Amino acid sequence: MNIAAEITPLFLLGTLAFLGWGFWRARRRGSLAVWVWLQGSLLLLPWVVFLGLLLFGVYLNFAGFLLLLLVFTGLYIAVGRKTRQLAQQELQARRQQLAQMEEQQEIPSEGAGETPAEQPLVLRGISAEDLQAIQSIFSLDTFFVTETIPYGEGAIFKGNLRRDAEVVVPLLLERLKERVGGRYQLFLVEDASEKPAVVVLPDEIVNYRTSTGAKILAAGLMLASFLATLEVGANLLGFRLLEAPGRWVEALPVAAGIFAILLVHETGHRWMAGKYGVRLSPAFVIPSLGIGTLGSLNRIQSPVPNRKALFDIAFAGPAAGGLLSLVVLLVGLKLSGSSGLYVPTEIFRSSILVGTLARLVLGSQLQAELVPIHPFVAVGWIGLAITALSLLPAGQLDGGRIVQAVYGRKTAARATVITLIALAVAAISNVLALYWALLILFIAREPERPPQDEITETDGQRDALALLALFLMVMTLLPIAPALAGFLNFPNG
Numbered sequence: 011m012n013i014a015a016e017i018t019p020l021f022l023l024g025t026l027a028f029l030g031w032g033f034w035r036a037r038r039r040g041s042l043a044v045w046v047w048l049q050g051s052l053l054l055l056p057w058v059v060f061l062g063l064l065l066f067g068v069y070l071n072f073a074g075f076l077l078l079l080l081v082f083t084g085l086y087i088a089v090g091r092k093t094r095q096l097a098q099q100e101l102q103a104r105r106q107q108l109a110q111m112e113e114q115q116e117i118p119s120e121g122a123g124e125t126p127a128e129q130p131l132v133l134r135g136i137s138a139e140d141l142q143a144i145q146s147i148f149s150l151d152t153f154f155v156t157e158t159i160p161y162g163e164g165a166i167f168k169g170n171l172r173r174d175a176e177v178v179v180p181l182l183l184e185r186l187k188e189r190v191g192g193r194y195q196l197f198l199v200e201d202a203s204e205k206p207a208v209v210v211l212p213d214e215i216v217n218y219r220t221s222t223g224a225k226i227l228a229a230g231l232m233l234a235s236f237l238a239t240l241e242v243g244a245n246l247l248g249f250r251l252l253e254a255p256g257r258w259v260e261a262l263p264v265a266a267g268i269f270a271i272l273l274v275h276e277t278g279h280r281w282m283a284g285k286y287g288v289r290l291s292p293a294f295v296i297p298s299l300g301i302g303t304l305g306s307l308n309r310i311q312s313p314v315p316n317r318k319a320l321f322d323i324a325f326a327g328p329a330a331g332g333l334l335s336l337v338v339l340l341v342g343l344k345l346s347g348s349s350g351l352y353v354p355t356e357i358f359r360s361s362i363l364v365g366t367l368a369r370l371v372l373g374s375q376l377q378a379e380l381v382p383i384h385p386f387v388a389v390g391w392i393g394l395a396i397t398a399l400s401l402l403p404a405g406q407l408d409g410g411r412i413v414q415a416v417y418g419r420k421t422a423a424r425a426t427v428i429t430l431i432a433l434a435v436a437a438i439s440n441v442l443a444l445y446w447a448l449l450i451l452f453i454a455r456e457p458e459r460p461p462q463d464e465i466t467e468t469d470g471q472r473d474a475l476a477l478l479a480l481f482l483m484v485m486t487l488l489p490i491a492p493a494l495a496g497f498l499n500f501p502n503g
Contacts, residue, residue, distance in 0.1 A: 025058055025481075045093040050474040052086040086474075093470050135163030135212045140190050144210055147185035152178045153198075153208055164194070164211035171198075171206040175465035176316065182208070183462070195313050199464040200418070206465055216459070217312045220291045228292040235295040239265035239302030246351055246388055267338065267389035268302050271396065275331030276306060282326035286319040288312050296449060300442050305396040307406070307453065316463040317415045321472050324411035328479060332397040339364065339390025343371035346383045355381050363485040364391055394486050399446060401483035404429040405455040409480065414457055416468050416476045422457045426450070 029051050036047035056078045136144070141158075148155045148167065155169040171178060179198050186196050195216045201207040220228075237251075243264030244251040251258060276293045283290050291309035298304045314320045355376050358365040368376060375381050401409035403425040414422035433447035468476075 042093070042096045045089060045096055046470040046473060049086060049089045049093050049470050050477045052082050052089060052474075056082045090470065135215075136165060136194070136210070140193070141165065143189040144186065144194065147182055147189060148208075152181050153206070155208075161209060162211070163215055164209060166201075167208040167210070168201070168205070169207075171465070175206070175463050179316075179463040186210075195462070197313070197460055197462050197464065199460045219311065220309075225292055228294050231297060232293075232295045235297040235303040236265060236269065238297040238299055239268045241299065242268075242302040242392070243385075246385060264385055264389055265302070267386070268392055268396075271331050271335050271338070271389070271393035272303065272306060274334050275327045275397070275400070276308070278326035278328075278330030279308065279323060282323045283310075286315055286323065288314055288319065288323060298442065298445070301392045301395060303396065304442070304446060304449070305400045307449075309406070310458060314458075314461040316461045316466055317468050318466075318472065320411055320458065320461050321415035321468050321476070324408045324415065325472075325475060325479065328397045328401050328408050331393060331400075332482075335390050335393025335397055337390070338386050338393060339367065340371065342384040342386025342388075342390055343368060346372060346375075346381070346387060351385060351388070352380045352382050355379055359490040361391070361394075361486055362488050362490050363482065364394065365490045398483045398486035401479055402429050402433075402446070402450070403480060404450045406458050407450065409483065411458050412476050412479065415461075416473050419457050419460065419464075426455055426457070430455070 032047050032051070033044070036043035059078060144165070145155065145158070145167075148169070151172055153167070153169055153171055155167045157168040159166050159168070175198055179196075182196055182198070186194060193213055194210050195213050197209045197211070199207055199209055240258055240261045241251045243261030244254075244257065246264060247260055249257060251261060272293075272295065280290055288310060289312040291311055293306040293308050295306045296304040310323070314323070355378060358368045358376065358381075372381065400407055401412070403409040403413045403422070405426050410422055410426060413425050417425075430447055430451060433443045433450070436443035
């Protein structure tokens with residue numbers, strides 16, 4: 011059984027099922043959500059059409075695929091305009107409805123939403139005086155509290171959200187800071203019944219610093235990863251670093267290239283986190299003997315303002331690192347020619363994205379059993395693999411955070427389970443998949459904690475970028491099926 015031949019149709023079916031589930035979910039939220047779903051789907055459909063035609067023996071050449079992309083790009087722009095018009099109309103209707111509500115009833119002063127307590131409520135992490143001050147921040151024009159219950163070191167305030175969450179949360183945070191300073195943090199989340207609830211927790215619980223031990227661990231992992239990438243560079247040049255340590259300078263360019271991609275990836279995260287005032291932990295770089303490193307993990311150490319911020323912080327790293335990796339790969343393919351590192355052409359069948367790009371740039375050279383490549387090809391390919399692994403939709407990986415930002419915590423939890431199952435199946439033929447699955451399972455399987463405004467959803471542009479990122483992740487990690495390999499003129503393996 012050829013795994014690639016079996017996976018490609020399953021992937022297409024899974025993609026169509028995912029799009030169908032998205033449509034069903036969007037229908038429940040109204041016509042605007044359906045238009046947003048349609049706009050995001052238009053980014054995936056060219057690839058779905060391309061692979062679907064391949065299953066029936068129809069191969070689109072580069073010109074045909076470019077035409078397909080142009081058609082769907084035009085549709086994407088047109089649908090985007092319609093979506094923005096509907097969004098403006100819905101926003102105006104909401105404002106009119108709120109204005110009518112305010113005219114029909116007298117708005118009480120702040121504190122009208124205080125929980126009527128016949129008996130004093132005792133909380134472990136919040137004093138009675140602070141609780142009274144916190145209760146005073148609620149009002150009928152923001153969040154009307156109907157019940158206060160203990161929650162760990164803090165409290166949950168159940169009730170009714172009276173205005174848009176993106177308006178209410180900044181007001182509540184401002185009032186909270188006025189009443190109790192910076193001792194507490196506030197989160198507007200969906201409870202188990204999918205109703206809005208406010209959670210207030212002591213600041214030291216949700217706003218913490220990296221310990222000295224963790225910093226030492228991060229430094230040790232980075233050193234180990236650098237040595238592993240040096241070994242990868244040495245292997246590409248035909249020697250083992252342990253047997254010839256004096257030749258480490260020869261392997262340095264490859265290691266430096268891989269770490270440059272990691273640095274750009276991590277810089278993307280930190281630049282975007284800084285824009286939102288979010289603090290990240292040091293990067294924990296995961297070493298790998300196969301490709302040098304599997305990428306890096308980091309922790310979000312301070313509250314994230316909203317789901318858009320969570321998406322932007324998670325997406326910025328893969329976008330920066332992935333773009334650099336793609337440029338390095340294309341430059342490497344362009345520089346490849348009659349001399350360089352000779353590798354089996356068969357190796358390009360291990361990635362649809364890389365194999366297709368290699369066919370477009372190298373052309374007829376891929377008909378040979380061996381092809382000379384520039385070292386940049388290996389660096390760019392490893393960078394794309396690292397980016398793709400970080401985009402796996404699981405736990406606190408970048409992909410898991412993206413899914414949580416766009417689709418919510420419940421969907422993110424389900425995606426984590428599906429990803430772990432998929433990695434377990436892939437581990438039958440690839441030990442790296444097992445390695446990564448264990449890391450997720452023991453270190454990063456839990457979803458990211460909710461943003462301070464979990465109610466306000468992301469917009470259509472971010473939803474579309476999420477779909478595109480996840481699709482390119484699959485195209486990077488998925489091997490080429492025999493049908494596509496034949497069209498790309500790969501030797502029979």
